[in-house]
Amino acid sequence: MKQHLYIGIDDTDNRESRGTGYRARKMADLLLNEKLGLIEGISRHQLYVHQDIPYTSQNSSACLEIYTDNLDDLIGFCRSFLKKDSAQGSDVGLCVAKSEQITQELIDFGFSAKDTVLNQDLAKNMAASHNIFLEGLTGNFDGIIGALAATGLRASGKDGRFIWLKDMDLREFKGIFTAQQILEKSTIDEIQTTKGESLLNNELIYLGEWVRPVLQNNHKILIIEKTENKNEYEWQVANKEYIKSISQ
Numbered sequence: 001m002k003q004h005l006y007i008g009i010d011d012t013d014n015r016e017s018r019g020t021g022y023r024a025r026k027m028a029d030l031l032l033n034e035k036l037g038l039i040e041g042i043s044r045h046q047l048y049v050h051q052d053i054p055y056t057s058q059n060s061s062a063c064l065e066i067y068t069d070n071l072d073d074l075i076g077f078c079r080s081f082l083k084k085d086s087a088q089g090s091d092v093g094l095c096v097a098k099s100e101q102i103t104q105e106l107i108d109f110g111f112s113a114k115d116t117v118l119n120q121d122l123a124k125n126m127a128a129s130h131n132i133f134l135e136g137l138t139g140n141f142d143g144i145i146g147a148l149a150a151t152g153l154r155a156s157g158k159d160g161r162f163i164w165l166k167d168m169d170l171r172e173f174k175g176i177f178t179a180q181q182i183l184e185k186s187t188i189d190e191i192q193t194t195k196g197e198s199l200l201n202n203e204l205i206y207l208g209e210w211v212r213p214v215l216q217n218n219h220k221i222l223i224i225e226k227t228e229n230k231n232e233y234e235w236q237v238a239n240k241e242y243i244k245s246i247s248q
Helices: 020-033 071-085 104-112 120-129 143-156 179-185 240-246
Strands: 003-010 038-046 060-068 093-098 133-136 161-165 176-178 190-193 204-206 214-216 219-226 235-237
Touching: 003 020, 003 071, 003 143, 020 038, 020 060, 020 071, 020 161, 038 143, 060 071, 060 143, 071 093, 093 143, 104 120, 104 143, 120 133, 120 143, 133 143, 161 214, 176 179, 179 190, 219 240
Parallel strands: 190 219, 204 235
Antiparallel strands: 003 060, 003 093, 038 060, 038 161, 093 133, 176 204, 214 219, 219 235
């Protein structure tokens, strides 16, 4: 029987390198190639930006939701990949949590990491009390805080936005489609306007260059807005700043 897991990673980059999201997508591709699990999606979670917290650019972490029947090999692969591929000077943290290990206490820890300065001891104690795998891999290991927080935030079902969905790199999902076609081609659960209205009909939607469904009510929701270009399509994916504002 496959186990349902959340894999949190944080602080894999430096100021000159690609970010944690890039490495999460790369790790997902390799995990699939090695047949170590079935990945449902990768979500990005914003953490606290504060002068007392060292971070590279935006202080965000990533979480992979995955089903596997080979937990030990999965953890070993993730450890090896992150140690080898993460940027020089990074403080990588890796967390692997079974869905049944994530309690409301851990979810609360995740949300506290969005507005509170936390420390490694808090993260270590939280992981130990829940019997969750948590390990610092490079540097001073500060990434364990964000890695653990990412699992709680993803499991909450109400934080962050997706950067990768099952069988789909969202950066390549472009074009003009009907709402029905988008739902059929992806694992997006719902399409909503910025006013919260669901769109299920055949009106055309332009996906643009930045498709980032948000996580709300345990659903992957694509947010759209009206467009002035009504000759070709009536709707388009909501602008980047709006998506960021509701998924921080």
